[in-house]
Structure formats: structure tokens, C-alpha cells
Amino acid sequence: MCVRDSTVNGRSSINAEKHVCLCICFARKLKPNYRRSMVWVGSHKLQKGSARYMAIYSAVLHPQYQAVGNGYVNDIALIKLTKKLTFSDDVRPVSLPSVDDTFGSSSECWITGWGNVEKDVPLQDPETLQEVKIPIISQSVCKTQYPDLSSDMLCAGDMAGGRGACEVSFTI
Numbered sequence: 001m002c003v004r005d006s007t008v009n010g011r012s013s014i015n016a017e018k019h020v021c022l023c024i025c026f027a028r029k030l031k032p033n034y035r036r037s038m039v040w041v042g043s044h045k046l047q048k049g050s051a052r053y054m055a056i057y058s059a060v061l062h063p064q065y066q067a068v069g070n071g072y073v074n075d076i077a078l079i080k081l082t083k084k085l086t087f088s089d090d091v092r093p094v095s096l097p098s099v100d101d102t103f104g105s106s107s108e109c110w111i112t113g114w115g116n117v118e119k120d121v122p123l124q125d126p127e128t129l130q131e132v133k134i135p136i137i138s139q140s141v142c143k144t145q146y147p148d149l150s151s152d153m154l155c156a157g158d159m160a161g162g163r164g165a166c167e168v169s170f171t172i
Contacts (some may be wrong), residue, residue: 012094016084017165021077032059039081042090046114051090055082069148105138109156134158 013019019039034103042051062074084167087093103109112131117123121129141154149155 013085013091014096015086015093017080019079019081019085021079034058039079041085042088044129047125054085056080057082073150103136103154105136105141108133108137109136111156
């Protein structure tokens with residue numbers, strides 16, 4: 001998890017030195033202060049202390065990151081910590097797809113987070129990390145709902161509603 005001032009966002013480790021998170025954590029006009037920013041390592045319950053807190057050395061935003069309409073495109077940043085991360089049973093790197101991998105409408109993905117569990121219903125204490133498996137939605141179907149969707153974006157969620165990135169209802 002990435003914490004910038006009091007803003008909390010998810011973070012994933014690629015390897016011991018490279019980690020990814022949302023650009024909004026480090027948007028240039030927000031003037032990030034790395035001395036006031038940190039990564040919480042191994043956090044599962046937000047109301048419980050993290051196993052480790054690590055300082056951020058630098059962040060590189062995607063060169064085409066920008067706000068568009070009600071969202072963002074290329075909202076990803078690469079962050080470097082001041083020290084190498086040590087992996088354990090509770091802290092492991094994510095598996096990234098290869099450039100040749102494709103994700104059709106029969107594919108599924110996992111999302112995790114500490115956000116709302118239903119519309120306008122916040123996650124209750126101790127704020128345990130939530131996860132849900134959701135289907136990938138075809139580009140053609142998604143484009144009817146989101147005309148600004150570009151070819152390098154994925155659309156995922158439950159078309160009937162109820163399970164999505166903002167309303168996860170299953171506990172890890």
C-alpha cells in the first residue's frame with residue numbers, strides 16, 4: 001500500500017526493487033513529498049499496524065498519464081524504495097502477463113482493495129483487505145458504456161452489478 005500524506009492507494013511489487021501504484025499518488029501538480037510518503041508492506045487490516053514501513057526513493061509516472069473526463073488514462077507509476085524489499089510468505093511479487101497474453105470475454109481477473117463494500121457503504125473496522133473475482137468484458141460491449149475506452153485498456157466487472165472495483169463483497 002502506498003501512503004502519500006494521508007492518501008492511501010494500493011501498490012504491487014514487481015520485484016525487490018520495482019513496485020507499481022496509481023499515478024494519482026504522485027501526480028506532479030500534487031507535488032509529492034517523498035519524505036512524507038511510504039509503502040506499508042504486508043498490510044491486511046488497515047486498523048492493525050503494518051509488518052514493515054518502507055521509504056520511497058523516487059517515482060516515475062507513465063509519460064502519457066492524464067485526467068480524461070471522470071477518470072484517468074495510463075494511471076500507473078513505477079516506484080523505487082530506498083531499500084530492497086525482502087519477500088516472505090505474506091509478501092510476494094505479482095505475476096505480470098507477457099506481451100503476448102490476451103484477455104478475452106471468457107477470462108477472469110482478481111481485484112483487491114479496502115474500498116466501499118456496497119454503494120455508499122464503507123468497509124467496517126478493522127478494514128480487512130477484500131478480494132473478488134470478476135469477468136473481463138469484451139471491448140465492444142464495454143465501448144458502448146465507455147466510448148473513451150482505448151485499445152490498451154481492459155474492462156472488467158459484473159454486468160448485472162454488485163461486484164466491481166468499488167464494491168467488493170468478499171474477504172481475503
